[in-house]
Amino acid sequence: MTPPAPTRRSGRWIEHWDPEDEGFWQATGERIARRNLWFSVLSEHIGFSVWTLWSVLVLFMGPEYGLTPADKFLLTSVVTLVGAVVRVPYTFAVAVFGGRNWTIISASLLLVPTVAAFAVMEPGTSYSTFLLVGLLAGIGGGNFASSMTNINAFFPLRRKGWALGLNAGGGNIGVPVIQLTALAVIGAGGGPRVLLGIYIPLVVVAAVMAAVFMDNLASVKNDTGAAKDAARDAHTWIMAVLYIGTFGSFIGYSxxxxxxxxxGFGRTPLQAAYLTFIGPLLGSLVRPLGGRLADRYGGARITLWNYVGMAAATAVLVVAGMRKSLPLFVCVFVVLFMLSGLGNGSTFKMIPGIFQAKALAKGLEGEAAVAYGRRLSGASMGLIGAVGALGGVGINLAFRQSFLSYGSGTGAFLAFLAYYGVCFVVTWAVYLRRPAGQVPATAVAAQEKTQLSYAEV
Known part of the structure; x- marks a missing residue:
């Protein structure tokens, strides 16, 4: 029997979409899903570049700007904060406007912070003005949440780890790309407005490509109840804690x-720019690998051991910082970036798996279980992504306080090391620990079934 083709109405809306049907997926679904994935990646990529724009612009801001190191850390912190907060409404905007339509809108909105930065980026501008324009750049962080929610609906559960990892990794790579572009601009003797002049037309390209090549899914309804249900579910907040450790680290360190x-090491802005892009680049590239490994071995297992690696790398960074060993510090920091990228992929793969496991535990089967899992996982991703991004705020504030108090980042790294230990314990206790033995046999069997399904998420 030939599977039904996607039915459409005007405005590039797809009415019928069933990626779990293998016949549908092979005949038409995969081709459409991949096309939407690639152009979602493009928009999210530009969004990440705009969001992290100020991590680059502060390198251009020499003594003539009159800003202290603490001022610059506070500036990047508020940019990160806004990017985290707007992820919540961006998640639900997909259901209100449609994935394609919201991608066009959100990409076009990126013109606001880039044009504003182009207008004010010069010595003599007040610090309050820089803070205000930095707040505008935070909207670039929201593109991740809407993009992930949209792509989550296009792919079947068995492919979500790869698809979400690729979507997020392609977006994350916007961080090192803008850093490399800034390096080229600085090396050529250009100023910050040259960098902004490169990105303004790229924003327009991303919006136009979304309009031409992407689709809306009618099955993604405006469901405010999903948001409330996701917010009430403990797993949403548990995964948010874990995502602080992975994505919060990635964006905060970026x-x-x-x-x-x-x-901390007395590097000039140009010398720093030669090094800063390496970690975010490799961390972005390995994020799909984290999703792929989670598809194969289970996201909880990959996440658990990933935190062991992150804690070990952070301990070495403390030693390198105390010894002022720049080569060791940079090499291990790059490793820590890569581990954060792997963990980003594995934690986000866990989310749809967790809610699918809950559906099965409730006795749901077939399409009902799939619909339940897709509904809650899509809604929870925005909340988890928002809280996770707040970790980036914490990292920048921790560095600010550490440099103010001790003149180095050592105090901040010790705090991060403790947090990774907490994340290890939470992952093990919630998703991998076997039930206690002093429970009736029937209860143990039921618990083991749920615990094993979580171990595979």
Whole structure:
């Protein structure tokens, strides 16, 4: 029997969409899903570049701007904060406007912070003005949440780890790309307005490509109840804690790495720019691998051991910082970036798996279980992504306080090391620990079934 083709109505809306049907997926679904994935990646990529724009612009801001290191850490912190907060409404905007339609809108909105930065980026501008324009750049962080929610609906559960990892990794790579572009601009003797002049037309390209090549899914309804149900579910907040450790580290270090090198190791902005892009680049590239490994071995297992690696790398960073060993510090920081990228992929793969397991535990089967899992996982991703991004705020504030108090980043790294230990314990206790033995046999069997399904998420 030939599977039904996607039915459409005007405005590039797809009415019928069933990726779990293998016949449908092979005949038409995969081709459409992949096309939407690639152009979602493009928009999210530009969004990440705009969001992390100020991590680069502060390197251009020499003594003539009159800003202290603490001022710069606070500036990048508020940018990160806004990017985290707007992820919540961006998640639900997909259901209100449609994935394609919201991608066009959100991409076009990126013109606001880039044009504003182009207008004010010069010595003599007040610090309050820089803070205000930095707040505008935070909207670039919201593109991740809407993009992930949209792509989550296009792919079947068995492919979500790869698809979400690729979507997020392609977006994350916007961080090192803008850093490399800034390096080229600085090396050529150009100023910050040259960098902004490159990105303004790219924003327009992303919006136009979304309009031409993407689709809306009618099955993604405006469901405010899903948001409330996701917010009430403990797993949403547990995964948010874990995502703080992975994505919070990635975005926080991306903003702070250059400033740590200039303030802690006396590097010039150009010398720092030669090094800062490496970690975010490799961390972005390995995020799909984290999703792929989670598809194969289970996201909880990959996440657990990933935190062991992150804690070990952070301990070495403390030693390297105390010894002022720049080569060791940079090499291990790059490893920590890569581990954060792997963990980003594995934690986000866990989310749809967890809610699918809950559906099965409730006795749901077939399409009902799939619909339940897709509904809650899509809604929870925005909340988890928002809280996770707040970790980036914490990292920048921790570095700011550490440099103010101790003149180095060592105090901040010790705090991060403790947090990774907490994440290890939470992952093990909630998703991998076997039930206690002093429970009736029937209860143990039921618990083991649920616990094993969580171990595979």
């Amino acid at each position: 903003f702070a790495f250059g400033q740590v090198l200039t303030n």
